Amino acid sequence: MMEIRQLIIVGVVLSLLIGVTAVFFASGDPDGLESTALFVQGEKTLTGESPEDGDAEAIGAGTFEYEAPMPDYTLGEDAGKPGEVLAVVAGIVIALIGVFAVAKAATAGKA
Amino acid sequence: MHIPDAFIPIGQAIVYWVVALIFIALALRWARTDLNEDKIPLVAVLAAGIFALQAFNLPIAMGTSGHLVGGALCAIVLGSPYAAVFILTLVLIIQGFIFGDGGITVMGANIINMGVISGFVGFYSYQGLKGAIGSPYAAAGIAAWLACVIAALAASVELFIAGTFPLVPGLIAMGTYHAAIGIIEGAITGIALYLIMTVRPDILEMPTEAVSS
Numbered sequence: 001m002m003e004i005r006q007l008i009i010v011g012v013v014l015s016l017l018i019g020v021t022a023v024f025f026a027s028g029d030p031d032g033l034e035s036t037a038l039f040v041q042g043e044k045t046l047t048g049e050s051p052e053d054g055d056a057e058a059i060g061a062g063t064f065e066y067e068a069p070m071p072d073y074t075l076g077e078d079a080g081k082p083g084e085v086l087a088v089v090a091g092i093v094i095a096l097i098g099v100f101a102v103a104k105a106a107t108a109g110k111a
Numbered sequence: 112m113h114i115p116d117a118f119i120p121i122g123q124a125i126v127y128w129v130v131a132l133i134f135i136a137l138a139l140r141w142a143r144t145d146l147n148e149d150k151i152p153l154v155a156v157l158a159a160g161i162f163a164l165q166a167f168n169l170p171i172a173m174g175t176s177g178h179l180v181g182g183a184l185c186a187i188v189l190g191s192p193y194a195a196v197f198i199l200t201l202v203l204i205i206q207g208f209i210f211g212d213g214g215i216t217v218m219g220a221n222i223i224n225m226g227v228i229s230g231f232v233g234f235y236s237y238q239g240l241k242g243a244i245g246s247p248y249a250a251a252g253i254a255a256w257l258a259c260v261i262a263a264l265a266a267s268v269e270l271f272i273a274g275t276f277p278l279v280p281g282l283i284a285m286g287t288y289h290a291a292i293g294i295i296e297g298a299i300t301g302i303a304l305y306l307i308m309t310v311r312p313d314i315l316e317m318p319t320e321a322v323s324s
Contacts, residue, residue, distance in 0.1 A: 002310040004149055010310075011156035015163040022167035027176035031168060032263060032288035033112050035175040039284040040276050046284060050174035059275055060117025068211030073166055088166050091205060092159045099158035099201050103151045106142035 012096065019088040023073075023081060030056055112180060112266055112289070113206065114221055116214030119273040127269070128219030134196050134227045141193035150189070153314060157185055158198045160303075162205065169295055177292025180225050180262065183233020183255035184300045188307060188315060195230025196222070220269055224262045233258035233300075247308070252301035256293035263289035 002010070030038060034056035038044040043054045073091065075083030119127070146154065161181035168176035181202075182195035200222050206212040213221045236254035237247075244250045267285035270276040276285075308315060 004152055004311075007311060008152045008156050011160060015156070015159040018160070019163035019166055022163065026166065026168040027170040029168070029170060029174055029176040031112065032175055032177055032285060032292050033114065033266065035173070035288050036267065036276065036281060036284035037118075040280050044174060046287060047173045057115055057117050060115060061120070061274070064116040064121065064214070064216045066116065066211065066215050068207075068209060070209055071211040073210050073212070087210070088163070091162050091166070091210060094205055094209065095162040095202060096155050096159040098205060099198065100151060100155035102201060103142055103146055103154050103197075106139050107146050107151070110143060 012092075015092050015096075016089060019092050020085055023084040023088055030054070112221075112225060112263055113203075113213030114217045114224075114266060114270070116216050118214070118270055118275045119217045119220060121216055123269075123273055124214075124216040124219060126219075127217070127223055131200075131219035131222040131227070134193075135200055135222070138193040138196035138200065138226075141191055142197055145189075145191060145194075149314075154189065154194070154198060157181075157188065158202055161185070161198065162202050164299065165202070165206070171288070171291040171295070173288065173291065175288050175291070177288070177295055179296055179299045180229050180259055181300075182225055182229025182262070183237070183251070183258040183296070184303055186230040186234035187237045187251050187254065187300070187304060190315070192227075192230040192234040195233065196226040199226035199230070220266070224266045224269075228262040228265050229258040232261045248301040248305050251304045252297035255300035256290075256297035259293035259296040260286065260289050263292075 030050050037056040037059050038050055038054045039046060041059050044050050070087045073084060073087045075087055164179040168178050171177050182199050185198045186192045186195040203213055203218055203221050207215055207218050233254045236257045237250050240250035240253055241247055263285045267276055267281040271278040271281055
């Protein structure tokens with residue numbers, strides 16, 4: 001039976017492989033929610049292709065704006081694919097350490 | 112399925128945050144009572160894996176792509192819908208604040224859809240289907256498909272209340288796309304459960320009280 005330590009190493013390596021593969025092979029098509037937004041705006045038929053320059057968020061009326069440090073899993077357009085790899089690896093590491101830390105904190109002092 | 116800030120007015124977004132915070136408090140209570148030294152690393156690895164898989168948009172035809180949500184997977188592997196709330200909340204916080212994927216004001220709604228609804232539907236459908244179907248992997252796959260579709264339909268109702276999507280076209284489109292995306296959700300959930308069962312079957316059957324005492 002695989003030790004917990006081995007399981008973690010396999011899990012982390014697998015996550016990094018999936019994340020880095022995603023940078024090069026993920027689909028550029030809008031997701032289900034964005035496709036629905038394009039559909040209800042009349043920019044896309046239900047089963048047809050999505051427009052190249054469609055703006056899914058045009059339908060929104062919100063006023064809140066937030067600038068994320070690594071928008072859309074990139075380090076900006078200039079950084080290109082290496083920047084995207086760094087961004088997704090950073091996200092995986094932050095998820096791993098962040099969730100570990102919160103779980104530790106949540107169980108701290110448990111009898 | 113990540114709702115952006117522009118899609119829900121702030122007043123409604125606050126209501127979703129209040130509901131989400133109740134479930135987050137319950138998820139923290141679950142973590143305190145159910146997590147132990149063996150499970151904490153597994154929870155962290157699951158979160159890393161879900162983050163990676165959520166970054167991987169797979170084409171599903173109809174000009175659309177989709178990725179795993181992972182709520183059902185977390186709930187089934189860790190034996191509680193609150194595990195999904197715990198992990199998905201943290202993943203959504205990282206995605207929203209660092210990568211701009213999913214809004215900040217609407218994060219409560221995203222936590223409700225992808226953590227609470229996907230976790231509860233996934234967990235209880237799996238419990239019900241496991242005995243009826245006989246295969247835990249097939250049961251997990253179907254439960255995960257249901258979790259994806261029902262969470263998407265809930266999102267479309269929220270966006271109707273927000274005045275962003277019309278009700279029927281929104282339900283039809285969200286339902287259609289996520290019925291297809293749910294196949295990815297179901298397949299990955301079934302395969303992941305099989306892999307974990309193969310290498311560490313004890314994790315899934317671990318009687319928490321016995322281990323933690």
